[in-house]
C-alpha cells in the first residue's frame with residue numbers, strides 16, 4: 001500500500017516542488033496544507049503516514065505543528081521530515097528536540113529528499129492499518 005504524504009508549506013510553489021519531487025521518486029499519494037493549523041486539521045480528518053513540513057509559516061509554524069503532532073493522538077509517532085531554509089545549528093537542534101526524524105535544507109534535489117525519506121523509513125517503519 002502506498003505511503004500517504006502530507007506536505008505542508010505556506011508557499012504554493014514550494015509545495016509543488018516537494019510534491020513533484022515525491023512523485024519523481026515514486027511517491028504518488030500526497031495531500032497538501034498551507035500552514036500548521038490546516039495541516040493538523042487535515043491530519044485529523046484524512047490521516048497521513050508521513051509528514052513533510054516547512055518551518056516558517058503563518059497561523060501555526062512547523063515547529064509548533066511538530067510539537068502538537070508529537071504531544072498526543074493517533075499520529076504522535078508518525079515520521080516527520082522538516083524542510084526549511086533554517087540551517088543553523090541552534091535551529092537544527094531545536095527541531096531535533098521537538099522530535100522531527102530528519103531535517104533537509106532548501107533548496108534540495110529529489111535524490112537528497114529520497115535519501116532523507118529512506119533514512120527515516122529505516123528507523124520508523126510506516127505502519128499501515
Ligand SMILES: [Mg+2]
Nearest residue numbers: 010054056057
Ligand atoms: Mg515558509
